Amino acid sequence: MMPREAEIAIIGAGIVGLCAALELARDGAEVVVLDDAARHAGTVANAGSLHVQMQSRFIRMYPDQVPGLERSLPLYVAAARRWAELEAELGTGFELKASGGLMVAETPESYEFLARKCERENRLGLTVEMLGRAELARIAPYLGEAVIGAEFCAEEGKLNPLLANQAVRRALLAVGGLLLPESRVARIERDGAAWLLHHAGGTLRAGRVVIAAGAGTGALLAPLGLDVPTVAEPLHMNVTEATAPLIGHLVQHAERMITLKQLAAGQCVIGGGWPARLAGAEQHPTVEASSLIGNLRLASHIVPRLARLRLIRTWAGVNTTCDGQNILGEAPGLPGLFLAVPGDAGYTLGPLVGRLAAAALQGRDGGFDIAPFSAARFRAAA
Amino acid sequence: MxxxxxxxxxxxxxxxxxxxxxxxxxxxxxxxxxxxxxxxxxxxxxxxxxxxxxxxxxxxxxxxxxxxxxxxxxxxxxxxxxxxxxxxQPFPGVARLPAGPVPIPDDTPPPAPEAVDLLVLGGGAAGLSAAIAARRCGLDVLVVEERAALGGQYYKQPSPGLDAPPLDAQHAQGAALAAQAESSGARILRGAELWGAFEPDRIAVFDGARTRLLAPRALIVASGAYERPHVVPGWTLPGVMTTGAAQTLWRSHRVLPGRRVLVAGNGPLNMQVACELAEGGATLVAVAEAAPGPATRLKDAIAMAVADPALATKGARYLAMLARRHVPLRHGTVLTRIARSPDGALRVTLRGAWGEGVHETDAVLLGYGFLPSQETLRALGAECVFDAARGQFVPRRDDAMMTSVPGLYAIGDCAGLGGAPAAREEGVIAALAAAERLGRTVPAAIAAEGDAARRRLARHRRFQAALWRLFAAPRTGLALADPGTVVCRCEEVTKGEIDAALADGAPPLGEVKRRTRCGMGRCQGRYCAPLLAEHLAETQGRPLDDRALFAPRAPVKPIAIADIVALAETP
Known part of the structure; x- marks a missing residue:
């Protein structure tokens, strides 16, 4: 039966919504999670990179966001640790491995750029170091000759999101959380001190609500008078056939759009933020020829042995972008509505952001000052 | 020799x-x-x-x-x-260093696609017929065929280089059609891999040396069909293959699938192949046909004979030949289980109204009908509908074989399993329509051939309709699988694992895939997804619409990254 009332409703069964629900349900709250399974959100399409160091792509693309990125840096360290804790807590392996991450440079200029970034990150408390060609040849012999050096971050790594998502989902169901996977919320309406969620299967009245709807968050808040400029960014991913251990680290590039890693079962996952195309709300996002070719051309340049592997599948998912930073805490002027939208590398941040949102809802200190991440910043800008 | x-x-x-x-x-x-x-x-x-x-x-x-x-x-x-x-091949394989030069990345976009009037995807009965007709209308035509030999799965030509005469009239007809296509002036890419269908005017093909991006002004998809899986315990064992695979071994390579052969399935191909292999020297252990015997459906048998006496006679000849060779032909009989016997043979269980029997054989041929290869059509956005009678997704087409996407035509078995004679007529009709669409004046003599093709197509369709009424049999879907039976061959996902996922919240197909990995493998879900979609429709009441299957995406089939990035410059 469709529930009509809930103590807490969570919009979005992505990694953020599931983790927030898990925290709240573990504390005894009655939690209902609503989701639109038909739409390709970030979590179901995510490839499982755990990002910790600042991604140079964002530094280059959005230089005005650098102060925000630097402020968020401690959260990424904590988020990667939270993932490891979560795997241990749930007792289900999700192939998480802190393999370390390499951000590679091909020119002296980009090596210098990374060296400056490395120094700044060290000052901010991150354990990172620069590696030259000789050290790379020892720890990452799979890299092509074009790579002259890299910034190494030991805390980066990878996991299998297919396993992780299911583990969290099952844990939530086990502690009594209710999941309505095909119940897309179309509209939120105030009802006294509570909120009405009009969804595909009816209407749910909830005392408090967590909005963890990724790119869909802005559209839910706009009718309530709050402008949160979340944007859906459709991205392209590739996976190869399985091969013997080849790529030991999470590999990124100082200048170009690439992420490379190898899953536990041997497949290599190639991504890096190449664009896909939204074909319409009810359609699957579409893979573009130029992204597919460009992404693979770059991948086989960085790791030449990839060229001999077959591409098995490509897929597209929707990433959420806003201003690069988390959107967290009670929505200004909307008491009882809590926001939980992670910043860049949202899947990495997911369990931590879910936990911080749950703490905010319970009025607890989650261990981080989330005031800078309030949606109030969009009001001030407007 | x-x-x-x-x-x-x-x-x-x-x-x-x-x-x-x-x-x-x-x-x-x-x-x-x-x-x-x-x-x-x-x-x-x-x-x-x-x-x-x-x-x-x-x-x-x-x-x-x-x-x-x-x-x-x-x-x-x-x-x-x-x-x-x-x-x-052990699991996993080992990636070797690339032999050629390492590709140099640059930020230049891929080269502009190569223009062509008409691109025909598939060099079988439908595609070759379309190419020939289009050439006669003066179109610039490019045919892309994955195999070294033209003719497709119906004509199954001897593999190039095999020193063997044609086996029969079917072989000779195929050879004639291929020769006609080759002399038509159509450019033919053999051994070429279609790997990406991004837009109707952006098709990526690896020609054996380079990837070529093609921009056709009209596109005819003639990608044929593949066998519907028969999911029973043991269907993945080595020695168990499709009837089509065995027919290719024999007709294209002159190799028998085994000394002792058991054929089980639904439809006339099984009897044809049984006869061919028996002629070739194999011992036919049994032929099991799921449909009841023709004597129980005389009306349909007569309708079939009226629509095409020659083809109906051919069918009768197969029955007579099996009887002459004392091959046990069991109607109303389904293969339910395959196991390995201690002496290495395959032990096959057949079940019918007559009871249950076990046979030992070296090879098992499964031929439970076909599924249209419509992944390219779906990738290009052609609307597909579910044909409940035949249990297949088929593209919606107009009278000129055009899909819901302007300029994109679907012909032959990929559009709904009409058989090779119908495929040839559809090829002519689509080619003439494409020529008119591209502003060519179709000569009167050729237009008349189009009219004749339409008349013959109507007759072929009457024949096919009667044939499939005669051979109608319930589809077993996943009903014969045990919990331990593999449903997804590539990722080795069992029926039990799928049932467990379905019992946990009745998830849609995409979620079943993410939870179990069913359909994530090399074949792109071609075998498991249609069965699973039908299963979800039955058990969860889900609609069998365009979204009932997995999202169709590149690559069409797995292809080496080196081949994708080896881009040809526009000539």
Whole structure:
């Protein structure tokens, strides 16, 4: 039966919504999670990179966001640790491995750029170091000759999101959380001190609500008078056939759009933020020829042995972008509505952001000052 | 004349042996001829056995071997050559260093696509007929065919280089059609891999050396069909293959699938192949047909004979030939289980109203009908609808064979399994429509042929309708699978694992895939997804619409990254 009332409703069964629900349900709250399974959100399409160091792509693309990125840096360290804790807590392996991450440079200029970034990150408390060609040849012999050096971050790594998502989902169901996977919320309406969620299967009245709807968050808040400029960014991913251990680290590039890693079962996952195309709300996002070719051309340049592997599948998912930073805490002027939208590398941040949102809802200190991440910043800008 | 060429086979234990083959044969044919059935290991090793030849046509991706150091190569699509080193494929394979120069990345976009009036995807009965007709209308035509030989799965021409005369009229007709296509002035890319259908005017094809981006002004998809899976315990065992795979072994390579052969399925192809293999010297253990005998459906048998007396006579001849050879033909009988017997043979259980029987055989041929290869059509956005009677998704088409996408035509079996005679007529009709659409004046004589093609098509369709009423049988879907039976061959996902996922919140197909990995493998879900979609429709009431299957995406089939990035410049 469709529930009509809930103590807490969570919009979005992505990694953020599931983790927030898990925290709240573990504390005894009655939690209902609503989701639109038909739409390709970030979590179901995510490839499982755990990002910790600042991604140079964002530094280059959005230089005005650098102060925000630097402020968020401690959260990424904590988020990667939270993932490891979560795997241990749930007792289900999700192939998480802190393999370390390499951000590679091909020119002296980009090596210098990374060296400056490395120094700044060290000052901010991150354990990172620069590696030259000789050290790379020892720890990452799979890299092509074009790579002259890299910034190494030991805390980066990878996991299998297919396993992780299911583990969290099952844990939530086990502690009594209710999941309505095909119940897309179309509209939120105030009802006294509570909120009405009009969804595909009816209407749910909830005392408090967590909005963890990724790119869909802005559209839910706009009718309530709050402008949160979340944007859906459709991205392209590739996976190869399985091969013997080849790529030991999470590999990124100082200048170009690439992420490379190898899953536990041997497949290599190639991504890096190449664009896909939204074909319409009810359609699957579409893979573009130029992204597919460009992404693979770059991948086989960085790791030449990839060229001999077959591409098995490509897929597209929707990433959420806003201003690069988390959107967290009670929505200004909307008491009882809590926001939980992670910043860049949202899947990495997911369990931590879910936990911080749950703490905010319970009025607890989650261990981080989330005031800078309030949606109030969009009001001030407007 | 004894074969005098050899390749070297290394089995799972690394033991090497010489395998003789005839010029023109595939690696799979050579191995089968030598009695080698298991070609690769799997990740999970369920059933305690690996895999071998299954579809025989490059679709299932099960007959993978390491070929001269290149892992995971399809034995059915590779030609045997003297001195070739073929190894049993362990899991996973090992990526070798690329042989050629390392690609240089640059930020320049891919080269502009190559323009062509008409691109025909598929060189079978439908595609060749379309290419010939389009050339006669003066169109610039490019045909892309995955195999070295033209003719497709109906005409199954002898593999190029095989010194063997045509077996029968069907072979001769195919040879004539291929010769006509070759002399038509159409450019034909053989051994070319279509790997990406991004837009109707952006098609990516690897021609054996380079990837070419093609921008056709009209596109005809003639991608044929592949066998509907028959999911029973043991259907993944080496030695179990599709009826089509066995027919290719015999007609294209002159190799029998085994000394003793059991054929089980639904439809006339099974009887034809049983006769061909018996003629070729195989011992037919039994032929099991799911439909009841024709005597119980006389009305449909008569309607079929009226629509096409020649084809109906051909069918009757097959029945007579099986009877003459004392091959047990059991109607109303379904294969329910395959197991390995202690002496290495396959032990097959057949079940019918008459009871249950067990047979021992060397090879099992499964031919439970076909599924249209519509992944390219779906990728290009052609609207597909579910044909409940035949249990297949088919593109919606107008009278000129055009899909819901302007300028995109679908002909032959990929558009709904009409058989080769209908496919040829559809090719003519679509080609003339494409020519008119591109502003060509179709000469009166050719237009008249179009009218004749329409009349003949109507008759072929009457024949097909009666044929499939005669052969109508319930689809068993997943009902014969045990909990331990593999449903997704590539990722080795069992029926029990799928049931467990379905019991947990009745998830849609995409979520079943993410939870179980069903459909995530090399064949792109071609075998498991249609069955699973129908299962979800029955058990969860989900609509069988465009979104009932997985999102169709590149690559169409797995392809080496080196081949994708080896971009040709626009000529």
């Amino acid at each position: 004894p074969p005098d060429m050899h390749l070297t086979w290394h089995d799972a234990d690394g033991v090497a042996r010489a395998v003789a083959f005839r010029a023109g044969q595939s690696v799979a044919a050579a191995l089968t001829s030598a009695g080698i059935r298991e070609m690769r290991a799997t990740r999970r090793g369920l059933d305690g056995e690996g895999r071998g030849l299954f579809c025989g046509m490059g679709v299932c991706q099960d007959c993978l071997v390491e070929l001269d150091g290149t892992p995971n190569t399809r034995a059915c699509m590779a030609k045997a050559t003297p001195g070739l080193v073929v190894r049993h």
